[in-house]
Amino acid sequence: MTASFPDAQFAAAELADAGTKPISREAACRLLRAGDDVLPSLLSAAQLARARFKPGVITYSRKVFLPLTNLCRDYCGYCTFRRDPGEPGAHTMTPDEVMEVVRAGERMGCTEALFSLGDKPELVFPQMRDILRRFGYKSTLHYLEAMCEKVLRESSLLPHPNPGLMSAEWLERLSRVAPSLGLMLETTSARLLAKNAAHDNAPDKVPAKRLRVIEDAGRRKIPFTTGILIGIGETPDERVDSLLAIRDLHERYGHIQEVIVQNFRAKPVTLMARWPEPGRKEMLRTLAVARLLMPGMNIQAPPNLSDPHYADLLEGGINDWGGVSPLTPDFINPEKPWPQLDDLRLRTEAKGFELRQRLPVYPEFAEQAAAHSDLLAERLRSSVDAAGYARRAA
Secondary structure: OOEOOOOHHHHHHHHHOEOOEOOOHHHHHHHHOEOOOOHHHHHHHHHHHHHHHOOOEEEEEEEEEEEEEOEOOOOOOOOOOOEOOOOOOOOEOOHHHHHHHHHHHHHOOOOEEEEEEOOOHHHOOHHHHHHHHHHOOOOHHHHHHHHHHHHHHHOOOEEEEEOOOOOHHHHHHHHOOOOOEEOOOEOOOHHHHOOOOOOOOOHHHOHHHHHHHHHHHHHOOOOEEEEEEEOOOOOHHHHHHHHHHHHHHHHHHOOEEEEEEEEOOOOOOOOOOOOOOOOHHHHHHHHHHHHHHOOOOOEEOOHHHHOOOHHHHHHHOOOEEEEEOOOOOOOOOOOOOOOOHHHHHHHHHHOOOEEEEEOOOOHHHHHHHHOOOHHHHHHHHHHEOOOOOEOOOO
């Protein structure tokens, strides 16, 4: 629930310098709770901050979505992606299946191969160990590494893996075969690990463990995507603290290429099937606060989770739509199809922006990515135009 500021001058004072310096934690918490009367000023300040950061252009990555395996040892209260062995829909992709999708994506101008997968399923499922043994790999991460390298060497696409928790060694290994890596922080709230909360029975969602991975990536200068999931039971102050944790790591290491603000969507047959979803104003308010906390960072919101009015998200100060696929569904949210790319362009242009296709690594992070292997450096050089965007841009 929001409430108006007891002193409207406070809002005016905090928003006056927005975009030139980050707002304070106190201001961010108060702005998240602010009444609707403050929202227009908040959105205007966020748009001004974006214009100072990256004027006139909204980016996206044209991708194929590769659910390498949906077996997972975590049981999050909102997830319909994960499966146990033997459940309907449980599947681990073969190398041939991976490359079949990649080849189809090439024909459609895709430049990103997004790998999403369950977190270390072989630790709890002997069936996964058997699958990996048949494929010739010791672990899911070994298999992922091999598939990333295969995509890198045998196609024009660039891999972007989201494998869950990783050791420092695995971050380093994957950074040699992928220009960027990802792990959603989701929240810094340990309360959500409690019984019947969103992350009950999800050992890999412990906030400290996820922050450790993001920090280890920073120490190794690996371009990294992370973000928050809003509406899963966190308080407004906890939402701000999650954003600040991300910002603080980036200020220390300079490696976070993108911050995703993703809205919870309730799904049938989950523990949170009847959980209330964040509304349009709450999403816009959170996006604007994120922009004002991080005026010089790339902020993204998924368009398919706010359809049919996803273009309104631009009012919150985002500068990127994230990965959008003309071929594969969003396997995490299969009930929410991606917008057609022509529609994405038209709606973006109607808001006064140019839509540009980027690689899975942002232009300003490409040099950082290329430093991790000669193979990556060569592939990146051949994939970008003079401005650092995707050469095969739409």
